[in-house]
Amino acid sequence: EGNTVVEDSYEYSAGSFASLFIDSPIEPSRRIDNAHVWDYSLEPGESYTLLISVDYRWPMVIGLFVVILIVYIIVYTRKDLIVKKHVAVLGQNSDGTNRMKIVVTVKNKGFHRLNNINVMDHMPGTDAPRHFDGKGPISITKKPANTTQMIWRIPTLAPGQDHSFSYTANTRRGLSQLILPPAYARYIKGKRMIVASSSRLGLFA
Numbered sequence: 105e106g107n108t109v110v111e112d113s114y115e116y117s118a119g120s121f122a123s124l125f126i127d128s129p130i131e132p133s134r135r136i137d138n139a140h141v142w143d144y145s146l147e148p149g150e151s152y153t154l155l156i157s158v159d160y161r162w163p164m165v166i167g168l169f170v171v172i173l174i175v176y177i178i179v180y181t182r183k184d185l186i187v188k189k190h191v192a193v194l195g196q197n198s199d200g201t202n203r204m205k206i207v208v209t210v211k212n213k214g215f216h217r218l219n220n221i222n223v224m225d226h227m228p229g230t231d232a233p234r235h236f237d238g239k240g241p242i243s244i245t246k247k248p249a250n251t252t253q254m255i256w257r258i259p260t261l262a263p264g265q266d267h268s269f270s271y272t273a274n275t276r277r278g279l280s281q282l283i284l285p286p287a288y289a290r291y292i293k294g295k296r297m298i299v300a301s302s303s304r305l306g307l308f309a
Contacts, residue, residue, distance in 0.1 A: 111145040116156055125163065128156045184214030185221070185261075189287045189302040192270065201231075201274040208287045208302070210258065211266035218291050221258040225287040226251050227273050235272040282306075 117139040118126060132140040144152045192205040208225055212218055227233050228251045233244070241254040256269050275282060284305040291298055 107148050109145055109147055111143075113141055113143045114154060115139050115141045118158065122158050125158050125160055126156060127159050128154065130154060182214075183298055183300045184212055184216070184218060184293070185289045185291065185298075185300040186211045186213050187223075187287055187289050187300050187302040189225070189284065189305055191284075191305065197274060201276050203272060203274055205235075205270060205272050206233075206284070207268055207270040209266055209268040210261070210289050212261040212263055215263055217263065218261045218293075219259065221261060221289055221291045223256040223258065223269065223287065223289050225254050225269075226285045227254070228285065229275055229282070231274045233271040233273045237270040238268075241269075 113133070115136075116126070120138050123138045123140070126140055128140075128142075130142060133143040134141050140156075142154055144154075146152055188209045188211075190207055192207045195203040197203050206225070206227070208223060210221065210223055226247070228249065232246075233252055233254060239256070241256045243253075243255040245253045245255075247253050252273075254271070258267050261267060286301040286304050288302075289300045
């Protein structure tokens with residue numbers, strides 16, 4: 105009062121998280137835990153105005169961007185196809201060779217229709233595959249190491265829909281020695297080639 109210089113302080117307390125986003129044009133004099141303290145002195149006739157705000161806009165913008173980025177990565181990179189391969193029938197022929205019926209199933213687990221899916225399977229160390237159920241492969245190629253490559257094409261596959269291919273093959277190998285390689289399905293998503301595969305399949309006599 106009168107000609108006296110007034111010295112005082114103002115303390116603003118916030119939670120540990122909110123204190124990270126306190127904004128003021130005047131820097132606080134000190135911090136005590138989660139409290140910001142402003143010291144000031146006033147000459148006679150002076151006034152002191154302190155503006156304090158807690159601004160969550162940038163954290164919210166950054167958080168929203170991170171969420172959108174994560175969703176985009178998941179949607180854009182996820183594989184929409186499941187490929188499964190298994191032996192449906194095992195038997196033995198009169199000449200001692202082992203007979204196998206191989207089934208490859210492709211299922212669209214995504215939310216969109218997929219078009220022009222190429223399905224590829226390899227059969228190692230066997231006679232030429234035969235007895236294709238349904239539509240046969242568009243290509244059968246003999247590869248090195250006595251391996252046969254087969255390619256089928258699925259024109260379109262709706263969400264939740266699956267398609268199976270099967271064939272019979274004979275092998276002179278013992279079943280315990282035969283490991284069937286994975287089957288593959290390839291399709292275009294956006295401008296990227298996506299490849300899904302089954303697991304390798306070991307047989308036991």
